[in-house]
Amino acid sequence: MEAIGPVMDLIIKGLGVVSALVAAGMTAEPAIATLIDLAEGQKAGTVTDEQLTSTEATLDGLISDFNLPIT
Amino acid sequence: MKRLIPLLLVLSLTGAGCTLFKNIESAIQLGSASASNPVTKDRLNAMESAAILIFSGLNVWRTSCVQGLIPPACKGQITNVQVYTRQIQPYLVQLRTFVKTNDQVNATIIWNEVLAVIATVKNQAAANGVTISNVTVGG
Numbered sequence: 106m107e108a109i110g111p112v113m114d115l116i117i118k119g120l121g122v123v124s125a126l127v128a129a130g131m132t133a134e135p136a137i138a139t140l141i142d143l144a145e146g147q148k149a150g151t152v153t154d155e156q157l158t159s160t161e162a163t164l165d166g167l168i169s170d171f172n173l174p175i176t
Numbered sequence: 177m178k179r180l181i182p183l184l185l186v187l188s189l190t191g192a193g194c195t196l197f198k199n200i201e202s203a204i205q206l207g208s209a210s211a212s213n214p215v216t217k218d219r220l221n222a223m224e225s226a227a228i229l230i231f232s233g234l235n236v237w238r239t240s241c242v243q244g245l246i247p248p249a250c251k252g253q254i255t256n257v258q259v260y261t262r263q264i265q266p267y268l269v270q271l272r273t274f275v276k277t278n279d280q281v282n283a284t285i286i287w288n289e290v291l292a293v294i295a296t297v298k299n300q301a302a303a304n305g306v307t308i309s310n311v312t313v314g315g
Contacts, residue, residue, distance in 0.1 A: 112222060115222060115225060115226055115229075118229070119225075119229050122229045122232060122233060125233070125236075126232060126233075126236060129236050129240075131232075131235075131236045131239065133232070135228055135232060136228065136229055136232045139225045139228045139229065140225075142221075142225070143221075143222070143225050146218070146221065151217070151218055152217050152218050152221040154217075156221065157217055157220065157221050157224075160221050160224045160225055160228065161224060161268075161272060163228055164224045164227050164228050164231065164268070165265065165268075167228060167231035167232060167234075167235060168227075168231055168261065168264060168265055169265075170231075170235050170238070171231055171234045171235050171238055171258070171261055172258050172261055172262050172265075175238065175241065175242065175251050175254050175255060175258075176242070176251075
């Protein structure tokens with residue numbers, strides 16, 4: 106099991122990101138889902154393959170979105 | 177006591193009209209790893225989760241640019257950053273495979289490559305008015 110500190114720090118920082126996204130009128134759903142997964146993973150003690158797959162899919166989508174040609 | 181390599185990524189987007197990001201200017205801990213500490217699934221997940229938060233912010237920047245809410249110079253800035261963000265996905269594919277097969281030698285190598293790309297992104301973004309700072313590698 107990983108140390109709680111880094112994950113909790115990430116969740117706390119993530120809440121700030123969520124707030125900023127909401128304030129900007131952007132979708133915060135991926136960020137919120139990520140924070141929930143992090144908290145659940147921390148509670149369970151280790152990440153499941155299903156959680157890891159979900160995280161990877163979300164990240165891949167976001168990276169692909171950002172990397173689209175900008176016009 | 178385990179020696180950790182903390183990787184702190186502060187996403188600090190500056191520039192006129194870029195006020196959307198003032199609230200995202202905070203340190204985000206990407207994860208930790210070193211040659212003596214295996215890159216576990218938990219660490220991989222934490223790193224990718226942090227990257228989700230970062231790319232969420234980057235996509236706000238991109239959307240704001242496309243919508244014309246920030247100065248048009250943002251298009252060139254984003255294009256420059258994309259040169260490096262496009263390198264991340266191939267590395268992630270390799271890293272995920274190595275972690276899941278517990279190939280720690282290669283996982284560590286690719287992890288370091290990802291760190292190098294992030295450092296390059298940081299420098300490139302800074303040169304274009306977007307500062308990604310406080311990437312600290314030590315232990």
